[in-house]
Amino acid sequence: MSNSEDYTPPTVWQWDADNGGEWAKTNRPIAGATHQQELPVGEHPLQLYSLATPNGQKVTIMLEELLELGLTDAEYDAFLIKIGEGDQFGSGFVSVNPNSKIPALMDHTTTPSTRVFESGAILQYLAEKFDALVPSDHTSKAECRNWLFWQMGSAPYLGGGFGHFYAYAPHKMQYPIDRFTMEVKRQLDVLNRHLSDHDYMAGSEYSIADIAIWPWYGSLVLGNLYDAAEFLDVESYTHVMRWAKQIERRPAVKRGRRVNRVWGPDEEQLAQRHSKDDF
Numbered sequence: 001m002s003n004s005e006d007y008t009p010p011t012v013w014q015w016d017a018d019n020g021g022e023w024a025k026t027n028r029p030i031a032g033a034t035h036q037q038e039l040p041v042g043e044h045p046l047q048l049y050s051l052a053t054p055n056g057q058k059v060t061i062m063l064e065e066l067l068e069l070g071l072t073d074a075e076y077d078a079f080l081i082k083i084g085e086g087d088q089f090g091s092g093f094v095s096v097n098p099n100s101k102i103p104a105l106m107d108h109t110t111t112p113s114t115r116v117f118e119s120g121a122i123l124q125y126l127a128e129k130f131d132a133l134v135p136s137d138h139t140s141k142a143e144c145r146n147w148l149f150w151q152m153g154s155a156p157y158l159g160g161g162f163g164h165f166y167a168y169a170p171h172k173m174q175y176p177i178d179r180f181t182m183e184v185k186r187q188l189d190v191l192n193r194h195l196s197d198h199d200y201m202a203g204s205e206y207s208i209a210d211i212a213i214w215p216w217y218g219s220l221v222l223g224n225l226y227d228a229a230e231f232l233d234v235e236s237y238t239h240v241m242r243w244a245k246q247i248e249r250r251p252a253v254k255r256g257r258r259v260n261r262v263w264g265p266d267e268e269q270l271a272q273r274h275s276k277d278d279f
Helices: 021-026 054-068 091-096 119-130 138-168 174-195 208-221 238-248 251-256
Strands: 046-050 076-080 104-107 114-117
Touching (some): 021 138, 046 054, 054 138, 054 251, 091 114, 104 119, 114 119, 119 138, 119 208, 138 208, 174 208, 174 238, 208 238
Parallel strands (some): 046 076
Antiparallel strands (some): 104 114
């Protein structure tokens, strides 16, 4: 790996398996399964395979919100996928998500069973299945989708961009940190301006747009992501902070962010979830 400022890309790129910092052993330039590993199946029709990263939290928060609304058909089993150990490359997981990323969901209420992958797709699928957490009026529904897709397009700059180079890269490099910090602060300003006159992302109604955005940007300003709150001066985004704290207090959010979590204080961890009694 070169640290030189005058690095010149080779004519044909070659993979260096040791290049990539903390996550080097799970990154590779090809797809597909690396080993045979069947997925467990619990008693409920909805089976989730995930980890409590921001993307994983979106779906567990969504499922807990549905249950909070009294929609008992949203009961689910959540099995831990240890991405640091390569569970996402097992044959069973790849059959549910060929992209080998968490979260992945199987809905066994359909014949044949339906696989759903990509966190935004899972949120939309569950919202449509249960007719919940999306505004019913035309304008607010469009706004909800606007912000849902904003998150899907923006968060890679926060995670794979800023998060990688600020928190995980084997060497601190000024150019990528400056580049992605600037973009993350621009995104926070986008949110702050919008939330200055909106209670939630789609207006006055809590929705899947909030559920998608909060685990990334809410966690960031609350100091729970990349240990970067001071670096980013998050206190200056007062409207984002108000919104983040408002959502953090929701009982379903408190439960959902714990599911498939295996780090932090013991009281915040729940490796697997099979019923409300697990909390």
